[in-house]
Amino acid sequence: MNFADENFELREIQRLDGHTDRVWGLAWKPATGVEGVPAVLASCSGDKTVRIWQQSSVSGSFQCKAVLEEKHNRTVRSCAWSPSGKLLATASFDGTTAIWEDIGGDYSFVCTLEGHENEVKSVSWNASGSLLATCGRDKSVWIWDVLPQNYFDCVSVLQGHTQDVKMVKWHPSMDILFSCSYDNTIKVWAGDGDGDDWYCVQTLDESNSGHTSTVWALSFNASGDKMVSCSDDLTIKIWDSDITRTQSGEGYAPWTHLCTLSGYHDRTIFSVHWSRDGIISSGAADDAIRLFVESEDGLVDGPTYKLLLKKEKAHEMDINAVQWSSTENRLLASASDDGTVKIWDVGPKTGQKKV
Amino acid sequence: MDKFSATLRIGDLNDYIAPSQGCVIKTENVGKARTAPKEVQTEPVKISLKDCLACSGCVTSAETVMLEKQSLDEFLLNLNKGKAVIVSLSPQSRASLAVHFGLTPIQVFGKLTTLFKSLGVRSVFDTSSSRDLTLIESCNEFIERYKQSISTDDEKSKSTLPMISSSCPGWICYAEKTLGSYILPYISSVKSPQQTIGAAIKNHLCQKLSLRPEDVYHVTVMPCYDKKLEAVRDDFVFQVNSDGERFAEVDSVLTTGDVLDLIQSRSVDFTALEESPVDTLLSNVDEKGHLYGVAGSSGGYADTTFRYAAKVLFGKEIEGPLEFKTLRNVDFREVILEANGKVVLRFALCYGFRNLRNIVTKIKSGKCEYHFLEIMACPSGCLNGGGQIKPKPGQSAKDLIQLLETAYSENMLVANPFENPRIKRLYSEWLGEPGSEKAKRHLHTEYHPVVKSISSQLQNW
Numbered sequence: 049m050n051f052a053d054e055n056f057e058l059r060e061i062q063r064l065d066g067h068t069d070r071v072w073g074l075a076w077k078p079a080t081g082v083e084g085v086p087a088v089l090a091s092c093s094g095d096k097t098v099r100i101w102q103q104s105s106v107s108g109s110f111q112c113k114a115v116l117e118e119k120h121n122r123t124v125r126s127c128a129w130s131p132s133g134k135l136l137a138t139a140s141f142d143g144t145t146a147i148w149e150d151i152g153g154d155y156s157f158v159c160t161l162e163g164h165e166n167e168v169k170s171v172s173w174n175a176s177g178s179l180l181a182t183c184g185r186d187k188s189v190w191i192w193d194v195l196p197q198n199y200f201d202c203v204s205v206l207q208g209h210t211q212d213v214k215m216v217k218w219h220p221s222m223d224i225l226f227s228c229s230y231d232n233t234i235k236v237w238a239g240d241g242d243g244d245d246w247y248c249v250q251t252l253d254e255s256n257s258g259h260t261s262t263v264w265a266l267s268f269n270a271s272g273d274k275m276v277s278c279s280d281d282l283t284i285k286i287w288d289s290d291i292t293r294t295q296s297g298e299g300y301a302p303w304t305h306l307c308t309l310s311g312y313h314d315r316t317i318f319s320v321h322w323s324r325d326g327i328i329s330s331g332a333a334d335d336a337i338r339l340f341v342e343s344e345d346g347l348v349d350g351p352t353y354k355l356l357l358k359k360e361k362a363h364e365m366d367i368n369a370v371q372w373s374s375t376e377n378r379l380l381a382s383a384s385d386d387g388t389v390k391i392w393d394v395g396p397k398t399g400q401k402k403v
Numbered sequence: 404m405d406k407f408s409a410t411l412r413i414g415d416l417n418d419y420i421a422p423s424q425g426c427v428i429k430t431e432n433v434g435k436a437r438t439a440p441k442e443v444q445t446e447p448v449k450i451s452l453k454d455c456l457a458c459s460g461c462v463t464s465a466e467t468v469m470l471e472k473q474s475l476d477e478f479l480l481n482l483n484k485g486k487a488v489i490v491s492l493s494p495q496s497r498a499s500l501a502v503h504f505g506l507t508p509i510q511v512f513g514k515l516t517t518l519f520k521s522l523g524v525r526s527v528f529d530t531s532s533s534r535d536l537t538l539i540e541s542c543n544e545f546i547e548r549y550k551q552s553i554s555t556d557d558e559k560s561k562s563t564l565p566m567i568s569s570s571c572p573g574w575i576c577y578a579e580k581t582l583g584s585y586i587l588p589y590i591s592s593v594k595s596p597q598q599t600i601g602a603a604i605k606n607h608l609c610q611k612l613s614l615r616p617e618d619v620y621h622v623t624v625m626p627c628y629d630k631k632l633e634a635v636r637d638d639f640v641f642q643v644n645s646d647g648e649r650f651a652e653v654d655s656v657l658t659t660g661d662v663l664d665l666i667q668s669r670s671v672d673f674t675a676l677e678e679s680p681v682d683t684l685l686s687n688v689d690e691k692g693h694l695y696g697v698a699g700s701s702g703g704y705a706d707t708t709f710r711y712a713a714k715v716l717f718g719k720e721i722e723g724p725l726e727f728k729t730l731r732n733v734d735f736r737e738v739i740l741e742a743n744g745k746v747v748l749r750f751a752l753c754y755g756f757r758n759l760r761n762i763v764t765k766i767k768s769g770k771c772e773y774h775f776l777e778i779m780a781c782p783s784g785c786l787n788g789g790g791q792i793k794p795k796p797g798q799s800a801k802d803l804i805q806l807l808e809t810a811y812s813e814n815m816l817v818a819n820p821f822e823n824p825r826i827k828r829l830y831s832e833w834l835g836e837p838g839s840e841k842a843k844r845h846l847h848t849e850y851h852p853v854v855k856s857i858s859s860q861l862q863n864w
Contacts, residue, residue: 162767163760165581201731202757244732245782 055397058337058359058380064101064389066112069094071383073126074371078133081377088113089381090136091389092124098138098148100155101389110391114155119146126170126215130194131177139168145182147198158198163190163205172225174218179203181225183213189227189237191246204246208235215265220272222295224249228263234277238300249300252277252287257305259285267322275303276328278317284309284330284340286353309353312338323372323380327356327394331367331382336360339394363388473631475661475668478622479522481654486620487525487612490515491600491685494531494696495626496659498811499791502803503663504674507813509694512686513678515624515662518671520679526612529686530623531696533600535820536829537570538697540593540846541704542711543837545775549716562588565766565773568704570595572633573780574759575850583852585767592847596702597623597630598639600685601652602845606641607833608685617648622655624662626788629780631656638848658790685825687818695818698724700811701784705738705750705777707820712748712774713740727752734758734782737773750775755782786811 073092081087087103089110098116103109122141129136136148136155143166147158165186172181180192180200189206211230218225225237225246236250252258261280268275275287286306293301315333322328328340336358343354363384373379380392482488492515497508504511516527548563569575569591578586594602600623605616623630633639634653642649657665666673681688687695697703706725713719717740727736730751735758740748751773753762759778765771781787786807787800794803820826834842 162764202760203731205756205760 056339056357056394057397058339058357058362058392058394060362061108061379061391061393062110064091064099064110064112064391065387066099066115067091067093067095067097067387067389069096069123070365070368070385070387071389072123072368074369074381074383074389075127075129075136076371076373076379076381077129078131078374080133081373081379087373087377087379088133089389089391090127090129091381091383092127092138093387094123096120096122096124096140098124098127098136099389113153116148116155116157119157119160120144122167125168128171128173130173131175135173135177135198137171137173137180139171139182139184141167143168143184145171145180147200149198159200161190161192161200163202164188169213170215170217172216172218174223174225175221176223179218179223181216181218181227183216183227185212187211187213187229189213189216189225189235191225191237206237206246206248208237208248208251209233214263217266217268219291220268220270222272222291224294226266226275228266228277230262232259232261232263232279232281234258234263234266236303250302252303252305257285257308259283262316264316264318265320267320267328269322269326270324274306274322276320276322278320278330280316282310282313282315282317284312284317284320284328286351307352309340312340312355312358318367319369319371321370321372323378324374325378327372328353329370329372329380331362331370331384333366335363335365335367335384337362337367337370337380337382337392357394359392362392363390473634473655473657475657475665478655478657481620482523484620487609487614487618488523488620488622489526489528489604490519490524491528491530491533491597491604491621491623493596493623493625493785494529494694494811495700495785495788495791495807496624496662498700498786498807499626499659500662500673501810501813502806503792506674508810509688509692509814510678512681512688512694514673514676516679516681517677518666518673526682526684527686528600528604528682528684529688529694530596530600531687531694532685532823532825533603534596534696534702535687535823535826536599536603536846537593537596538702538704538707538820539826539837540599540842541566541568541591542708542715544591544593545708545712546715547838549712549774565589565771565776566591566708568702568775568777568779569593569848570702570704571779571781571785572627572629574778576629576632577759577780579850580853582763586763587850587852589766590850592849594639594846594848595633597625597633597656598652598848599846601634601639602641603685603829603833605650605652606845607829611684616650620654621652622657623653624657624659626659626785626791627781628658628789630658630790636848659788659792660790663792683825687823687825689816693814693816695816695823697820698812698817699777700786700808701752701754701777701779705752705775708775709738709740709748709750711821717742717747731758731761734784735761748775749773750777752777752779752784754779754784756780 071091071093075090077088086105089101092098099112100114101110102113120140120142124138124140126139138146143164145161148155149158164184167185168182169184178194183189187209191204193201193203209229209231213227213229216227228234234252235248237246238249259279259281263279266277273291278284285308287303288306289303290301313332317330317332319331330338338358339356340353341356343352363386365385367384369383371381382390497511500511501508519527545566548566552563567590609616609619634656639652640649697707699706710721725738727738729736734754737751739746753776783804
């Protein structure tokens with residue numbers, strides 16, 4: 049799609065009611081919403097539950113198919129599907145991470161991962177589904193080995209952050225882990241080669257044009273050579289790395305600051321997510337959703353990004369998460385303190401061409 | 404805070420708030436200060452390390468809290484107070500100094516004896532000697548637990564095995580503060596070598612030295628900061644006379660790094676220092692001046708107990724080194740004994756927080772198949788303790804560990820603790836038999852789950 053000469057809009061397709069407290073996180077199930085497989089979305093909430101929503105192939109509307117409950121006794125802060133879509137990991141303020149298995153649409157509880165001292169804030173699977181990462185308020189990042197028969201062994205406890213770790217995210221193709229924190233930094237973690245332990249290979253902070261306040265979230269573009277991060281400092285930052293060098297084994301290619309999107313937000317940006325076709329969405333404390341795309345104007349000085357649209361009052365309260373569907377149907381889901389999840393679709397304004 | 408083991412740091416609950424602002428311990432003064440006019444509070448509230456230990460909040464981010472009673476200055480001060488100062492050296496600290504100065508451990512022992520005595524120290528002992536005491540009691544405890552585990556199948560017998568070694572204070576602190584009552588029954592009741600040497604000195608040997616326990620100031624030199632926390636435990640304080648005065652087994656703990664600071668602050672040319680004869684009363688040094696002890700640089704708990712159990716329970720004498728098989732990583736290794744095609748003993752070394760976590764999960768879910776676990780909070784074990792001398796510029800931590808492992812066992816004769824003449828004498832003159840009432844009183848201890856206080860929970864909200 050050409051973003052340059054059209055006027056875009058974000059259309060609310062459906063509002064999903066059901067959670068009885070703020071909604072914290074979202075995860076589209078991989079390989080759903082394509083080839084006749086109905087789209088499936090998981091949402092997690094302060095009501096201690098996870099809801100599984102499935103799109104009807106007939107009406108196209110989403111319905112709650114399952115509620116995963118009675119395992120966490122505090123807020124479920126984050127959820128993530130394994131790449132195969134078979135397992136769902138849920139991270140909770142109760143200090144545990146639960147693993148659930150999808151058995152033909154029924155979700156059965158598999159096990160809990162214990163070890164974090166207190167609130168677990170985020171959970172992420174690596175590209176192959178062989179490793180799981182968690183992080184939390186105890187300032188640590190944990191890496192778990194996914195073993196046969198649903199055993200999970202802790203392979204590393206990483207203590208580089210000096211404050212609450214808000215999010216962990218694996219690189220989409222390499223076994224390199226990213227974490228962002230209340231200490232204003234993004235840290236990059238990699239294995240030591242002999243598979244024995246993990247180390248911090250890079251810290252992105254103020255000294256390398258990083259954020260000046262809490263980094264809440266990060267996301268990668270489709271090819272994995274660019275990363276976007278969002279912060280309480282009201283900016284979004286784009287980073288890039290020569291990942292072919294890292295992939296070829298010639299050594300770790302560091303991430304460098306590419307540009308900063310400032311002036312667009314005036315409240316904390318809690319969530320940022322990069323769609324497969326290049327649209328960056330942000331969810332913020334001002335209840336608005338914004339979309340950004342790469343602009344072709346500034347190619348001389350490297351890429352710049354422009355605001356494609358801003359959806360005011362997308363929710364009634366803070367937006368905690370925005371998440372693009374992994375498929376080409378260009379669905380965006382958002383989760384809010386108002387207790388709702390909304391499904392959006394983005395496209396050219398109907399009947400309006402920019403003159 | 405970096406100096407503590409990673410395990411202890413993970414137990415650090417509330418560090419959004421510095422202890423000065425957010426300490427949850429309610430001392431009398433704090434309570435008053437809230438309601439009374441400001442001028443009543445004449446000096447800042449002091450929180451001791453002991454308070455921190457009993458609290459379920461942060462361990463303590465403030466090293467000042469700890470260093471008050473556990474510092475080099477405090478040690479030097481007591482030398483001038485007319486007390487009989489006794490220093491007990493750990494073998495891991497000797498190895499660290501040996502590598503740093505390019506000496507052998509026995510040379511370090513002799514030179515440290517010279518240095519400490521020149522400062523007025525009365526005696527310098529060796530905790531590998533008291534470790535043999537700890538090991539003998541552990542072996543005895545293991546046999547009891549093993550027999551109990553096979554003789555009954557009631558609920559109580561379920562928490563007898565695996566027996567977990569108790570010498571790592573970082574592990575004990577984590578177990579008490581974070582894991583609580585489900586894990587504590589598995590931990591060996593035997594005190595660590597630091598505490599058994601304290602008990603032996605203050606309850607028995609001081610009489611031989613014509614000293615009263617109240618006149619002895621006992622300092623240990625340890626590879627580990629967490630040992631400072633261990634020394635101030637209430638369980639390691641005892642009463643000798645009727646007027647209720649209480650004494651600590653260990654009055655102060657210096658780390659290897661503290662001792663290096665002492666050497667450097669006095670501008671001592673350590674390598675050139677003369678080597679004094681060592682005090683053999685409580686040191687593992689034989690007539691020819693050789694160091695002796697068990698194999699295993701973290702204390703040899705699994706090694707020694709395995710050999711003893713194989714012999715006592717299954718009549719098998721094991722010669723030579725045990726074959727530890729590396730499992731997930733070098734810090735998780737096991738050794739097994741088979742009899743009639745069946746595994747009858749399964750022991751493991753489990754070092755570092757990640758391995759510790761995995762084994763704890765297995766124990767909790769009832770899937771732990773080990774009979775004995777030597778758990779140490781630090782990766783690579785005690786030679787890599789937080790109180791050891793740091794790698795030199797350009798030296799990797801892995802390289803340093805290799806050097807320390809070599810230095811540790813260099814010229815050290817491997818010896819059976821049960822054959823140790825110093826220890827035999829302690830039993831015959833003082834304790835009686837291993838596991839006796841007297842041994843239980845002086846060499847065994849208890850663990851206490853830390854109940855989370857409401858205020859610390861509130862902070863966690």
